[in-house]
Each structure stands twice: as C-alpha cells, then as structure tokens.
Amino acid sequence: MVTLTGNSLTMDQMKRILFENVYVQASDDSLHAVKKCREKVEQIVDNGEVVYGITTGFGKFSDVFIAKENVSALQYNLIASHACGVGEPFPELVSRAMLVLRANTMLKGHSGVRLIVVEKLLSLINAHIHPVIPSQGSLGASGDLAPLSHLALVLLGEGEVFYKGNRMETKEALAKEGILPITLEAKEGLALINGTQAMTAMGILTYIEGEELAYQSELISSITFEALQGITDVFDERIHFARGFKEQIQVAERYRNILSTSQLTTKQGEIRVQDAYTLRCIPQVHGASWQVLNYVKEKLEIEMNAATDNPLLFGDDVFSGGNFHGQPIAFAMDFFKLGIAELANISERRIERLVNPQLNDLPAFLSPEPGLQSGAMIMQYVAAALVSENKTLAHPASVDSIPSSANQEDHVSMGTIGARHAYQILQNARRVLAIECICAMQGVEYKGVEKMSVITRRFMEDARKTVPSITKDRVFSTDIEKLTSYLKENFVSDRFVGQKQI
Structure with a gap:
C-alpha cells in the first residue's frame, strides 16, 4: 500500500504502483486539507464572487461571469470540449500514472475539489480501470488539457478505458466494479485538466525504463569488453577520482565489480597499449548519461508532488498563476533524450x-561462414538507422512555441511532445543495445565462454534462453525483437549488477 499525501510521492513508490500493482490510499491529513479547501470554493459560489475558473469562463473567456445555476454545466462543457486528443493512446501504464499524479496533486489541498473526486480517482487506480488517453494534442501549457480531459471523462462515465486487458466503454468497466460516475461541480473540471500530469506521467515511465536500460547497457557492454579483450586499467578508481564526477566514479566501480573475475580482459600493454574510445571512455560517457538521469529524476519527483492547476487556493486567498506551464519538465525530457541517445x-x-x-580478431561480421553467410552484417545497419533516427527525435521540443486561445496563452512548453519523443528514443536505444548484446554474446563464444566473469556469464546464460547462438543465417529481426522484449520486461540489473550505487 502506498499512502498519498500530496507531498511525499517518490519514484520508487511510483515504480511499485506501476509495476507491482500496489494499492493506494490518501492520508487523513491530506483528506482534511481537501475538505477545508473545498469550503472556500463553495463560499465563492454562494456569494457570487468573480473568481477565475470558479465563476468565470476559461482562457480567453475569463471575463465571462457564470451564474451559480450554470456552474455544473460549465464544468461538463469544459471537459467535453477539451477532450479532443488524437493519435494512438498513451501506454496503459502512463494512464495509470496520470490517475495517481492527479489524485496526489489534489491531496495538497489547493485545488478546491470535493472529497468524492479524489476518492473516485483512487477507486479507478485500485480497480485497475485506466482511461484510454490519446497521446497527441497537448501544448504543455495551460497544462495537458486534451489528455487530462480524456481522463476526466472517465469520472463522468464517458469515454473508453483499459480494463483487465481489454479496451471498452467506461460505463461497462465501472459497472463491473460497482463504481458510480459523478457530476462535476464548481472548479472541479478545471482542477482535473489544468496540470502537467500527462508529460510527467510519460516522463516517469520513460525514466524508470531508462534507468534500467542504463544498467543493462553496463552488463551488455561488459560482454563486449570481454569479446574484444578490453583493457581494464581504464576502470581504475584513481583515474575517476582525479576527475571527480560522482556518476563516472560509480560507473567505473560497477564495471570493476562486473569484470573482476573475467579471464578475457587484459591489462595495459598485454595485447595493446590502449583501446578505442568506445571501450576506454565508457565511464566518462555512461557516467555523463547518469548525470542526465539523476537530473531528470530530481525534476520529476518535484513535479509529481506539485500543485500545477489554476487557480490555487491558500486559505482565504485565491491566486491565478501559471504552475501549469510545463517548461521544467519540457527541459528535463529534452535533456533525457540526449542522455539515452548517447547510450545508443x-x-x-x-x-x-x-x-x-x-x-578485431573475430570472424568477419561474426559469421559462422564468412562470405557464404552474412552473420551480423545487417544488424549493424539496423543499429545505425536507429541511432540516426534518434538524432532527429533528439531535437528539443521545448524550443518551440505556438500561441493559443486567441493569444491569451501565448507561450507554451511542448513538454508532452518532448516526453513522447523521449520514450521513442528509449525504444530505439533498447533495440540498439539488444543488437549489441546479440553480437557481444556471439563474439565472446569465439573467445571462450568459460573464461567470462561470473556476472556476465550468468547474464549471458539467461539471455541465451531468449536468443540462441548464431550457427547459421536466420531471420535476425525475430532475435532482435525477442531480446528487446526481454530487456523491457525483465528488470535484470538487481540480479546481475548487485549494488547499484556507491
């Protein structure tokens, strides 16, 4: 069970909620904060005060007063009109994360919703009813309006959901779980859709998978290191302490641990004086990517506990601000793209x-019969194509902006686009590393599997259950996809890398 407070949600807890399907609940203090905040909203409505988003229209319509008897209709119209996302839906885990994040931000007690709104969000999470949310259509400022509107529709009994492996009408899934839809009241529609939860949820899934891929890259490149009889002097801690980057030091330590029992690696001068950069500079390059990952994690953990809707209520004060602007996450996800693209x-x-x-001194293209059989020749082509595609995807989304809402919303972050592209880069990078793994395993077989380190050999034995040795040419696309799925579905780093951080 994970208890949401609005202030203390961590990446590790999100990982449990997404991948271990733990239940969530709200803390008593946070529920009390929600109730107190709601009292102020009801006072504003009863008194006929003019407050943006509560008794007015939205965006360019902020100067249109809405009478008390039309407040509920205003909220429904907001959700219905803004639910115009397009394209393929976000991954189901992203949808689940959006529900968690939306509930968590409301539990801070600044959004002005009723308790029932939070309770319904928690019910959806625990029943594993996840909204079908189109992935395209957000500008990343005024929040993720279109994606979050599709989420909000589910609370009203409309739209579609993923439920028990199927895509179905919301009302059917709610009926199966005995969950009743609700009618939104003042401020609640706006509180549901004005925020950064789509880009942040996409960022969380991307980060969790990216962190694991970074550890996997160390295992895979260690097998490459053995196949090419790399010089382990480059991991000496004195080199890395002399520079001082924490992440570089940690990477070098993990490689020393992974390769400590290998009989395939060499020392300086035994075969060659020094290796090419792709072996010699692994701690520096991979370490720099870990710096990126650590930065992204820090920003995501701040945002997942942030109040990002508008207006926000603080006691008797109501402020219209701009916490919905996704620039911090837009920058973080653009940065993530560079870090993972470089691993590929x-x-x-x-x-x-x-x-x-x-x-190298291996058979050409690792072929069992060079000339008659092409071996891994075209696998390298595929890897080259994937990294080239990543270079175009790595273009920063955050440098773009298009005015919207009749120039009322005249600067936007495009953070959700950045998060989506980051996830695409991650998928490409995983395939590149799968190809390296296939080639490295084949290469090390020529050098002697019995001489591998204990850790790399255990990892290779596990991976070989998915992709067998290359004894003759075959359709290698199948191997690449199978090993890619293995890397995605198995968080192997705990089993093979052991202690991850110093």
Missing part, C-alpha cells in the same frame, strides 16, 4: 568494433 550512439560504435574484421 556509443553502443552502435561498439557493435561496429564487434563486426568489422579490420577492428
């Missing part, structure tokens, strides 16, 4: 060193 870039160059006979 350096991996593709290691693949080249594994398959190019001019750069």
